[in-house]
Amino acid sequence: MTSAKASKAPDASRRSERSRRAIFDAALALVTEAGYAKTTVEGIAARAGVGKQTIYRWWPSKAAVLLDAYLDLAAQANDALGGAAHGEEGASGIPDTGDLAADLRYVLRATVDELGDPKYDGPTRALAAEGLVSAEFAAQMAEKLVEPQLTYYLRRLEAAREDGDIAPDTDLRIAAELLTAPIAQRWQYRTVPLTHAYADALVTHVLRGLAPRP
Amino acid sequence: MTSAKASKAPDASRRSERSRRAIFDAALALVTEAGYAKTTVEGIAARAGVGKQTIYRWWPSKAAVLLDAYLDLAAQANDALGGAAHGEEGASGIPDTGDLAADLRYVLRATVDELGDPKYDGPTRALAAEGLVSAEFAAQMAEKLVEPQLTYYLRRLEAAREDGDIAPDTDLRIAAELLTAPIAQRWQYRTVPLTHAYADALVTHVLRGLAPRP
Numbered sequence: 001m002t003s004a005k006a007s008k009a010p011d012a013s014r015r016s017e018r019s020r021r022a023i024f025d026a027a028l029a030l031v032t033e034a035g036y037a038k039t040t041v042e043g044i045a046a047r048a049g050v051g052k053q054t055i056y057r058w059w060p061s062k063a064a065v066l067l068d069a070y071l072d073l074a075a076q077a078n079d080a081l082g083g084a085a086h087g088e089e090g091a092s093g094i095p096d097t098g099d100l101a102a103d104l105r106y107v108l109r110a111t112v113d114e115l116g117d118p119k120y121d122g123p124t125r126a127l128a129a130e131g132l133v134s135a136e137f138a139a140q141m142a143e144k145l146v147e148p149q150l151t152y153y154l155r156r157l158e159a160a161r162e163d164g165d166i167a168p169d170t171d172l173r174i175a176a177e178l179l180t181a182p183i184a185q186r187w188q189y190r191t192v193p194l195t196h197a198y199a200d201a202l203v204t205h206v207l208r209g210l211a212p213r214p
Numbered sequence: 215m216t217s218a219k220a221s222k223a224p225d226a227s228r229r230s231e232r233s234r235r236a237i238f239d240a241a242l243a244l245v246t247e248a249g250y251a252k253t254t255v256e257g258i259a260a261r262a263g264v265g266k267q268t269i270y271r272w273w274p275s276k277a278a279v280l281l282d283a284y285l286d287l288a289a290q291a292n293d294a295l296g297g298a299a300h301g302e303e304g305a306s307g308i309p310d311t312g313d314l315a316a317d318l319r320y321v322l323r324a325t326v327d328e329l330g331d332p333k334y335d336g337p338t339r340a341l342a343a344e345g346l347v348s349a350e351f352a353a354q355m356a357e358k359l360v361e362p363q364l365t366y367y368l369r370r371l372e373a374a375r376e377d378g379d380i381a382p383d384t385d386l387r388i389a390a391e392l393l394t395a396p397i398a399q400r401w402q403y404r405t406v407p408l409t410h411a412y413a414d415a416l417v418t419h420v421l422r423g424l425a426p427r428p
Contacts, residue, residue, distance in 0.1 A: 035251070035347060037249070037251065125346045125347050126346075126347060128346050128402070129343035129344070129346040129347050130343070131402065131403060132339045132340075132342050132343040132346070132402060133249060133339050133340060133343050135404060138402070138403050138404050139404070141403060142403045142404065142405045146403045146405060147405065167422075170419070171415055171419060173406075174396065174412075174415060174416060174419050175419065177396040177399055177400070178392055178396060178419065178420070180399070181395035181396040181398065181399040182388065182391040182392060182395040182396075184395065184399060185391060185394070185395040185398060185399075186391070188342070188345065188346060188352070189345060189352050189355060189356045189360045190349060190352050190353070190356065191356045191360060191361065192387075198388075201385055201388055202388060205384070205385060205388050205389065205392065205423055205424075206392070206423060207423075208381075208422075208423040208424075208427070209419055209420060209421075209422040209423020209424070210419075210422075210423070213422070
């Protein structure tokens, strides 16, 4: 790197961060308004006020930029939940206070709040819809989003099993999905309102099934 | 009705049934191949070899014909499951042999098979994707498909509660969703293979939570 370039680096970095933010905002707004199929790299670039080549310098495809924009949004939600307070990168967002039921109620209430927030609702629906019809996009969503989120639950449930709070023969992945899938289904078909009381009742019903048996 | 019309009725009825079948097949094929947004009444009519007006005589919109085509397909699956053997219209497809675990394993294994069958997989994905992004279509899916299916589980679980097989304070709707939502989630993101062994394990985990408590 030449010294001329080095002296420009802080500005360039600020500009990059500003562009990245504008690209993410444009990508999420467009996919929410127009859906995945009609969102294009050209459209994102135009709305973000950057050149198309700026996007292609950082991301190989529309799918990649949309996923990164969504992961950034999800990370903000996780930070808001207190995940960042743990001080680790990719912190779980699931606290371990030693009270499994309380910890799960906390995180599922937050999930209910997030799914009810238009900021998350639109992009989540658009990307989940694309995942339903595109196996390739679903695989990327699973790898970067679904499996990591499931891992947070698996870790908390594993700690609970070690503490003797859940039965030793529990299939932890099934247990994690019992906690997350029913909320997603109510959200998907908007069949009944998602409330904190529902989140609490779900935790109660699932934990009854996981409890150690005599 | 004139006698001339009456004498034509059997032929007309056969022609109608043939047209209806061709329209359903065309609608399901198109939505699977092109997705909901790109499927049109014109396209369905052309593929089915009928006039556009034939479709509009029976259905008010693309959404209506697609939903009816899908409900017809779902009814075939239900018949295959033995629902028709009960002899009632809209029979549940969930047997009541008195053995709740066995009955649920039977129906969830059948669900796993159905979701793995390309005949159902394509249209199910296309319609669920549209339900995710269109609140109006989701409401129609909920009314005509999701809630009726849930009702079958609710009836079987209510019988089980009366038989003392599940705890009296169980929220039956939560219980029904614990049985159906996790399978749908694995199918949606294709994260792990859907197998009969998984269906069995899911039933075991859920029923542990519903069992009467001392």
